[in-house]
Amino acid sequence: MRYDTFTNPAGRFVPTLDGIRAFVPNPLPPNLDMAAIADSLGDARAALGELRGACRRLQNPMILIRPLQRREALTSSAMEGTYSTDDELVLAEAGLAPAPSDDTQEVANFVRALSGALFRIGDEPITNRLIRDAHRVLMTRLSRYRGAHRHPGEFKRDQNMIWGADLRTARFIPPPPRDALDCMTDLERYINREPKPHAGEALLDLALVHYQFETIHPFADGNGRVGRMLISLMAVSTGLLDSPALYLSPAIEQEKDAYIDAMYAVSARSEWTAWIDFFCQAVCRSCHQTIETIDRLIDLEQDYRNRITAIKSGNAATIVSMLFESPAITPGRVAERLSISDMGARKLLSRMAELGLIQEVAGLYPKAYIAEGIIAAARGR
Structure with a gap:
């Protein structure tokens, strides 16, 4: 890790293995320049309002939600090097694939984990237990090689890293296991704080919590997918959307390098404004893409219903x-x-x-x- 680039870090360094230091983020919330991010937050809130209105046009929201979840699963997984196709995924979901590949099974697990967590937040808050359960579903039904060493449903036991062959060459070293557990306890407390945040704060929370989770990197594997899943869960649990229709992976994938760089810049230089601007732009892109998808699906459903009259x-x-x-x-x-x-x-x-x-x-x-x-x-x- 290039420690010399951490000129104004949003956290502290602690010793880990072999004399190497790991980064522990400060608890949320940070000090923010609210005037600098006001326009970005306003644009994203407006886009979410448009998406909320578009979703209300659907007589059956599931004609949108399930396709969006599959798209999120495919894209979020591909960002982590796990690849499947649309056809392979829908066949695996339906139990029609005789022997799905590990990649396809893992993508299908993502859909199950996401839909299961969304069902639960109707009755319970977003807690570390819920997050661990989502990770357990994500990492089950895999071959021993693919799943066992990832400790499904458990926070990490060993020091992990991001982008590198070993700790000395890693681009980023997240908190050691014990510090990560403390960080996740703080994050759970922040997500469920009282009084509940209003709409503007709730949108800001999506950006803050996503950064914090990705920086903590609490699992041995699957952190990116669970972290992006958390965005969709919080959009519903905070009341930003009535339906689970916000899935950022397709929008983020278009700017994957900028996404990674923006989070690194928060850790190294406390560049919160740039990260929140980036996140809000991704929200806007995602909302507009989803509204276009709604239009296509509504038109296609009507076309199908017209054609079946024959x-x-x-x-x-x-x-x-x-x-x-x-x-x-x-x-x-x-x-x-x-x-x-x-x-x-x-x-x-x-x-x-x-x-x-x-x-x-x-x-x-x-x-x-x-x-x-x-x-x-x-x-x-």
């Missing part, structure tokens, strides 16, 4: 709703959902395939279909 079956409308929640579908699931025979379900899906609404997945038995149009709309294509 089938002359009321059951086709239910299948369309099923597809927007999960683009992978089988005759067996249709038969179960509609309480019809397997033969009737196969005929309906075959007719929808003829209309181009779904495409058969080659090489799978029992037969399965994917709605490629829905996947493409969610990805912005």
Whole structure:
């Protein structure tokens, strides 16, 4: 770590292994120049207001939420070197992939961890227990090589590092395990402080808490994904959004180097204004991208409903709703959902395939279909 670059650090150094020093961030909140960040916060609040209004246009929010969560899972995981595809993910989610790769399983775990945590924050606060549980889900069902050494659901036991072959060459060395635990206790207390922050403070908290979590790096692995997951959770728990529709990874990925540099600059030089400006710009980009996705999905859903009139079956409308929640579908699931025979379900899906609404997945038995149009709309294509 280049200690000489820490000219005005937002924390302190403590000894760790082999005489090397690790960085421990100061507790939140920092002293901020509120006038300098007022415009950025205002722009981001306005963008969130537009997104909130766009979400209210949806009769069924799940036609948006599930595609957004898949996109977040794919992008956030790719930022950490874990890659899958849209088709592989939806098949794994639906339990239709006979033997998903470790990468695909890990991305599917992200969706499960995120959706499970979002469900829980309706009844409980964001705590270290919830964060550890999300990490446990993220790191389960993996091969022994991929998952065991990451200690699913546990804070780190050993000193970790960011960007480097060893501690001496690492770009950044986060707090040692004991200090990290103290930092996470402080962070939990800050997130759940009383009185609750108003809307402007809540948005600021998203930026502050994300930096703090990433700097603490409390897990052996998976910190980036859990940290970005925390943004989505806090956007709902603080009341910034009614629906879980803020997912920053696609917007951050476009500026990944700047994202990393901006957080490093906070640690090294206390450049909070630049970090908050960057974060708010990412919020604005994400909101605008999601509003465009809402428009595409609404238009596509209406197109599907117009086209299924050729089938002359009321059951086709239910299948369309099923597809927007999960683009992978089988005759067996249709038969179960509609309480019809397997033969009737196969005929309906075959007719929808003829209309181009779904495409058969080659090489799978029992037969399965994917709605490629829905996947493409969610990805912005």
